[in-house]
Amino acid sequence: xxxxxxxxxxxxxxxxxxxxxxxxxxxxxxxxxxxxxxxxxxxxxxxxxxxxxxxxxxxxxxxxxxxxxxxxxxxxxxxxxxxxxxxxxxxxxxxxxxxxxxxxxxxxxxxxxxxxxxxxxxxxxxxxxxxxxxxxxxxxxxxxxxxxxxxxxxxxxxxxxxxxxxxxxxxxxxxxxxxxxxxxxxxxxxxxxxxxxxxxxxxxxxxxxxxxxxxxxxxxxxxxxxxxxxxxxxxxxxxxxxxxx
Amino acid sequence: xxxxxxxxxxxxxxxxxxxxxxxxxxxxxxxxxxxxxxxxxxxxxxxxxxxxxxxxxxxxxxxxxxxxxxxxxxxxxxxxxxxxxxxxxxxxxxxxxxxxxxxxxxxxxxxxxxxxxxxxxxxxxxxxxxxxxxxxxxxxxxxxxxxxxxxxxxxxxxxxxxxxxxxxxxxxxxxxxxxxxxxxxxxxxxxxxxxxxxxxxxxxxxxxxxxxxxxxxxxxxxxxxxxxxxxxxxxxxxxxxxxxxxxxxxxxxxxxxxxxxxxxxxxxxxxxxxxxxxxxxxxxxxxxxxxxxxxxxxxxxxxxxxxxxxxxxxxxxxxxxxxxxxxxxxxxxxxxxxxxxxxxxxxxxxxxxxxxxxxxxxxxxxxxxxxxxxxxxxxxxxxx
Numbered sequence: 060x061x062x063x064x065x066x067x068x069x070x071x072x073x074x075x076x077x078x079x080x081x082x083x084x085x086x087x088x089x090x091x092x093x094x095x096x097x098x099x100x101x102x103x104x105x106x107x108x109x110x111x112x113x114x115x116x117x118x119x120x121x122x123x124x125x126x127x128x129x130x131x132x133x134x135x136x137x138x139x140x141x142x143x144x145x146x147x148x149x150x151x152x153x154x155x156x157x158x159x160x161x162x163x164x165x166x167x168x169x170x171x172x173x174x175x176x177x178x179x180x181x182x183x184x185x186x187x188x189x190x191x192x193x194x195x196x197x198x199x200x201x202x203x204x205x206x207x208x209x210x211x212x213x214x215x216x217x218x219x220x221x222x223x224x225x226x227x228x229x230x231x232x233x234x235x236x237x238x239x240x241x242x243x244x245x246x247x248x249x250x251x252x253x254x255x256x257x258x259x260x261x262x263x264x265x266x267x268x269x270x271x272x273x274x275x276x277x278x279x280x281x282x283x284x285x286x287x288x289x290x291x292x293x294x295x296x297x298x299x300x301x302x303x304x
Numbered sequence: 305x306x307x308x309x310x311x312x313x314x315x316x317x318x319x320x321x322x323x324x325x326x327x328x329x330x331x332x333x334x335x336x337x338x339x340x341x342x343x344x345x346x347x348x349x350x351x352x353x354x355x356x357x358x359x360x361x362x363x364x365x366x367x368x369x370x371x372x373x374x375x376x377x378x379x380x381x382x383x384x385x386x387x388x389x390x391x392x393x394x395x396x397x398x399x400x401x402x403x404x405x406x407x408x409x410x411x412x413x414x415x416x417x418x419x420x421x422x423x424x425x426x427x428x429x430x431x432x433x434x435x436x437x438x439x440x441x442x443x444x445x446x447x448x449x450x451x452x453x454x455x456x457x458x459x460x461x462x463x464x465x466x467x468x469x470x471x472x473x474x475x476x477x478x479x480x481x482x483x484x485x486x487x488x489x490x491x492x493x494x495x496x497x498x499x500x501x502x503x504x505x506x507x508x509x510x511x512x513x514x515x516x517x518x519x520x521x522x523x524x525x526x527x528x529x530x531x532x533x534x535x536x537x538x539x540x541x542x543x544x545x546x547x548x549x550x551x552x553x554x555x556x557x558x559x560x561x562x563x564x565x566x567x568x569x570x571x572x573x574x575x576x577x578x579x580x581x582x583x584x585x586x587x588x589x590x591x592x593x594x595x596x597x598x599x600x601x602x603x604x605x606x607x608x609x610x611x612x613x614x615x616x617x618x619x620x621x622x623x624x625x626x627x628x629x630x631x632x633x634x635x636x637x638x639x640x641x642x643x644x645x646x647x648x649x650x651x652x653x654x655x656x657x658x659x660x661x662x663x664x665x666x667x668x669x670x671x672x673x674x675x676x677x678x679x680x681x682x683x684x685x686x687x688x
Contacts, residue, residue, distance in 0.1 A: 110545065137547030149542040151535045162531055168547045170556045176528040222546065 062124050063088040063226055063256040064109065069118030071104060071280075078104040079115065080280035086226075091252035093267045093288075094260045096277030097300060102260045103146075105277070106228050110143050111136040138168060142224030146231045148211035150218070152204035156195050159203050159214055160186050163221035185221070192247075193217035208235040216247070226256045233266045245269035264288075308522055312649070316605045317515055323347070324511040328504035336500065344503040345575045350615045351510040352572040355517045357595045357611035358604055359564035362521050364593070365602030366530065367557050368537030370455075372589050373462030374565055376469050377437035379583035381566025383473075384436055386486035386579040387420060388429030389497075393490045406488070407481045417479045426493060433570040434563040441562030442555065449551035449558075454540070463586050470584035485580025492574055503575070510571045514608065517564050521604050524560065533557055594633065598640045600647025609649055 064086045071079040079101045086092050096102055107113035108120060111131045120128040122139060131139070150159050164182055167173070190196040193213040198206060203214060212235060219227060229248065233241040245266055251257055252272070261267050267274060267288055274291050276283040278300050284291050291297050309317070327347055330339035356378050363369040395402040399409040403416055422428040444465060448458060476482035495502045524530050535543040536550050544550055573579045582588075591614070599610020614633070621629045644651050 112541075132549075133541070133544035134547050134549045137545055143545050145542070149539050151538055151542075153534055153538060154531060158531055162528070162535060163546055168549070170529065170552045173529040173532055174524070174527050174556075218546075 061088050062086070063090070063122075064258075065119075065121040065124065066105075066109075067119040067121070069108060069115045069120060071108060071113060071115045078280050079108065082118070082277075082280060082282065084275060084282060086256060086258060088225075088256055089253045091249060091257045091270060091272040092259070093270050093272055093274045094258060094277060095262070095267060095274060095291075096283075099279075100277040101280035102277055103230070104280070106143065106230060106260070109136070109228060110141055134168070137222065137224075140223075140225035141228065142219045142222045142226070143228045144215050144219050144230060144232060146234060148208070148215045148235075150203040150206070150211050150214050152202060154203060155200050156203055156206070156214060157186060157190070157199040160189050160217055160221050163218035165221070165223045189217045189221055192220070209237065209240050212236060212244075213240075216244070220251075224255065226258070227251065229257065229259045231261055231263075232259065233261065233263050241266055242269055308519065308526065312603070312605050312653070313518065313522060316608065317518070320351075320511055320515060324508055328507050332500055332504055341500055341503055344500070344507050346619065348503070348507040348510045348575045349572060350612045351507070351514050352568045352575070353595065353611040353615050354608035355510070355514045355568035355571075356565050356592055357599065357607040358514070358517050358521050359561040359568065360592050361596050361601065361604055361607035362524070362561045362564070363557055364596060365604075365607065366525050366537060367533040367554060368540075369554060369558060370459045370593070371462045371558075371561075372459045372586065372593065373464075373466035374561070374592050375586075375589035376466035376584055377441060377562040377565035378569035378572070378588075379466075379469070379473075379579065379581075380437045380440065381433045381569030382573040382579040382583060383480060383486065383569075384423075384429055384432040384566070385570035385573045386489075387423040387432075387480075388426060389489035389492060389574060390486050391420070391424040392492065393488065396490055397488070405481070405486075407476075407484065408479070411476055413479075420479070430570070433566050437562040437566035437569075438559050441559045445555040445558040449554040452551075463589065466584050466589050467586050470581050470586075473581035473584060481580070483581065485578055485582075486573075487578040487580075489574060489577060497574055497577065506571065506575050510575070513567055513571055517567070518604055518608065520560075520564075524557070525604070529553065529556075591633075594637050598636060598647055600649035603647070603649050606647050606649030610647060613648060 062085055064084075066082055066084040069079050069082045070077070082101070082105065084105075094102055094105070104113060108115050109128060111128060111133050115129055122128050122141075126139070128136060128139075137143075151162070154162070161178065161182065164185060166176070166182075187196070190199055193216055195206075195210060195214055195217065198210070203211065206214060212232060216232065219229075232244050232248070236244060241263065246269075248257055248259060248270060249272075259267075259270060261270075273285065274288050275285045276291050276294075276297050283296060283300065284294050327339055327344055331341060331344050356374065359377075360371060360374045363371055390405040393405065397406040397409075399406055401409045404413060408416070423432070444462075448461065453461065472478055473480050473485075474483055480486065489497055491497055492502065495505065525533070532543065532548055532553055535546075535548070536553060540550055569579075569583070592611075595611040595614050596607040597610070598614060599608065600606025614636070617632070617636075618629060621632055640647060646654075
């Protein structure tokens with residue numbers, strides 16, 4: 060299995076506070092990986108570094124074992140095929156549900172390409188397919204602002220899939236969802252693995268268990284341990300810093 | 305897909321067409337008895353302001369870039385046209401110098417500065433009317449948007465930009481007539497500016513420019529690019545993570561808007577007969593923002609309407625009680641901000657909608673009292 064993403068000795072501090080401390084992590088192509096850790100463990104900063112929002116002070120972030128992601132901005136990482144879903148769902152509220160998906164679809168991102176863009180039949184079909192997948196077909200002509208919190212989460216997942224990214228970074232997808240929705244999200248993410256590489260940051264242990272995948276525990280910007288959920292949750296250090304709380 | 309000319313745009317363009325026929329024709333047919341000549345120039349000036357407001361609405365209403373320096377682009381367009389008009393005076397100036405404008409002779413300059421070359425050609429001047437503001441917007445935007453300057457900081461530096469230009473243009477050494485600016489124009493394309501024909505022609509041109517500006521702005525804002533502009537306005541960082549280079553989009557719309565403002569300025573100068581550094585004043589740029597807010601931000605037509613309403617009120621007010629105009633303007637702005645979140649256009653459209661509600665007029669007024677109008681506002685904003 061080839062490596063999709065590799066972090067090697069990454070450091071980043073903010074005003075002397077080490078948010079990321081010699082972090083090394085490797086995720087294979089097509090893998091589903093859960094990242095857990097207490098607040099302030101550096102989960103969000105890690106995602107910021109991968110997506111080019113934050114530059115590390117030192118260390119390497121390699122994409123497909125060749126390209127250095129630390130030189131690339133947010134739009135560049137998205138164009139490479141890194142899709143990110145935020146903890147707080149951010150959809151474009153004044154646009155309709157359909158437009159939200161349409162704007163996320165994989166396509167030319169240049170100024171003039173979008174100025175003269177006309178929606179193709181293939182794009183229309185893909186939009187409908189995605190809306191069905193996230194169960195928002197009924198709401199397609201409504202402004203996204205009208206959606207419930209859970210529906211916004213789904214819309215954002217739909218937008219992420221529309222980008223057809225190689226790697227999905229998913230930050231707390233289950234926040235604000237009902238139990239049934241949470242399980243459906245877990246099913247969806249599991250089904251995406253294989254075709255896409257998926258990294259999920261999550262707090263909800265039931266959700267992580269449902270993902271049934273390799274788990275990385277972060278603590279103080281460093282990998283504490285890695286393995287199956289049962290393996291990591293029996294680790295006394297993990298219990299102390301995270302699960303015991 | 306949204307159509308290019310929706311009802312709002314259709315009604316406005318129809319109204320503009322009627323004005324464009326009636327005002328110049330009424331003036332020319334009655335020899336100034338029915339529609340005095342000054343009215344033609346006055347309304348022509350309002351149309352230039354309307355185009356300027358549309359330009360600002362493009363960047364502010366749709367992309368969230370609150371430019372407090374748009375007057376600079378307008379003034380640069382005005383100066384570019386003014387330079388052509390100065391060259392057209394030729395040897396009919398006070399000093400009768402065939403090459404140098406009067407103020408240069410007065411300053412004892414011996415030859416024409418290099419940046420005045422080419423302005424004797426109308427086509428060259430017309431090109432510069434768009435290229436100079438466009439180039440300034442490009443350079444300014446390139447640095448500002450790449451450095452991710454946004455919000456209040458961006459507004460402040462746009463304000464600083466226009467103020468700096470004002471100070472620069474005040475200086476005689478700049479070669480733009482200093483304090484007095486450019487004036488005493490004689491004719492354009494061989495037609496004396498003081499004739500009714502020239503006034504009517506300029507009026508029609510201004511109306512055409514406004515219509516074209518509105519349609520171009522509408523075409524841009526209904527395209528996929530227009531949708532992305534709104535994404536940037538509402539959630540800039542999210543837009544980046546979708547793979548869109550926000551700075552490129554901002555730069556594009558900023559340059560288009562600056563060029564539109566330049567055209568408005570170019571049509572303004574011959575109609576008022578003067579262009580001076582006062583046009584760069586920060587207060588002017590702030591007034592443009594008031595036009596757009598008052599008319600209805602993000603609606604294009606509303607911006608044009610707002611400009612015409614405020615400019616017309618200014619003419620009336622400064623005639624009646626000159627010392628109260630600024631208070632009236634401030635008051636107007638407060639009223640719109642507090643009670644008309646969608647501006648005058650929103651008020652008109654809500655009013656028409658409730659009239660169309662038919663016999664249920666009582667129910668409508670009851671709903672009004674229940675505060676239905678504020679409830680409708682977010683929805684309506686969403687549509688815009």
